[in-house]
Structure formats: structure tokens, C-alpha cells
Amino acid sequence: MIQYALKCAEGHTFDSWFQSASAYDKLQSAGHVACVVCGSTTVEKALMAPRVSHGDVDAPRSRPLTETPRHPAEQALAALKEHVEKNSDYVGGNFAQEARKMHLGEAPERSIWGEAKVEEAKALVEDGIPIAPLPFTPTRKSN
Known part of the structure; x- marks a missing residue:
């Protein structure tokens, strides 16, 4: 599994998980990757910092939808x-x-x-x- 930071043509940013880099490419080229805010299928990978584990339990990590949402x-x-x-x-x-x-x-x-x-x-x-x-x-x- 791979997580990408994504950005739509309207400027909305979000992340999503994909089976692999090639799975993302295949879904994106077929128009199946859409913005979670506006639904636009004009989506591209955004710049993101690599995640390196330092063993710090307080380090930020991806939150599942079951945690308290922060963004509207x-x-x-x-x-x-x-x-x-x-x-x-x-x-x-x-x-x-x-x-x-x-x-x-x-x-x-x-x-x-x-x-x-x-x-x-x-x-x-x-x-x-x-x-x-x-x-x-x-x-x-x-x-």
C-alpha cells in the first residue's frame, strides 16, 4: 500500500491510499481518482515529505475516518x-x-x-x- 498527498484543480488537498504506484497511475488515467471535497477528477500528486519512523509515539500519522475529523x-x-x-x-x-x-x-x-x-x-x-x-x-x- 502507498499513500499519496493529492491536489485537485480547485486547490483542495487530501490524501488517499492505493494498492501500488502503478494502481494509482491506472486509476488516475481512467478518471477514477476524484477530489474528496468537490468531486473533480482533475487530480495530481502534491508535494509531500517522506515519512520516516523515529519510534516517537507522538509523531503525526494518518488518521482513519473513525477519529475526530478536523477539516470540514x-x-x-x-x-x-x-x-x-x-x-x-x-x-x-x-x-x-x-x-x-x-x-x-x-x-x-x-x-x-x-x-x-x-x-x-x-x-x-x-x-x-x-x-x-x-x-x-x-x-x-x-x-
Whole structure:
């Protein structure tokens, strides 16, 4: 895993983790790296200082979304995550199937969230089933 400091065309800065440097390059060239504040896909790597561990427990480190957010964008994401987790059912990898069942009237309508493969999500959109990506991972999968 690699963490990059990123900056969008609007000047918003944020960091994100990627499987590898080549994974970042692939996602960025496909337009899948977006600003967490404004959604712009015009994003580039920002200058960042290397992290070198000195064994200092008070050294600054990356904060997961579960810690108290400092930036207004982090606060908004934390509030959205809390709202979604409290007011909808987590269906995990069955998201596409559950959304389709509700759309067809085979299951009662309710708010759900989970994971779907890109092909599954595209098929839902093409079939007129309203879905939206969420800008966070489930608490159950967070480290």
C-alpha cells in the first residue's frame, strides 16, 4: 500500500491510499481518482515529505475516518457515514442483487448499502435502478 498527498484543480488537498504506484497511475488515467471535497477528477500528486519512523509515539500519522475529523470535508464525510450506517441496511456483496429485487418489487423497499462490482453497478444504472457510490468503506472493513 502507498499513500499519496493529492491536489485537485480547485486547490483542495487530501490524501488517499492505493494498492501500488502503478494502481494509482491506472486509476488516475481512467478518471477514477476524484477530489474528496468537490468531486473533480482533475487530480495530481502534491508535494509531500517522506515519512520516516523515529519510534516517537507522538509523531503525526494518518488518521482513519473513525477519529475526530478536523477539516470540514472530513466532518461532512464522517456525518454522512454515520447517517448511512444508522439509517440503512448493510447488505455487503449482495448490494446489486438486493437493489434489483427492490426495483422489481420482489423485496420491500428500504435504504441499503454495500459493495458491487463495476459491471454490476453499470448494469443497475443501465436498467434505471437509482444507485450512488459512497465515499467511504464500511466500518466492518476498516482497519
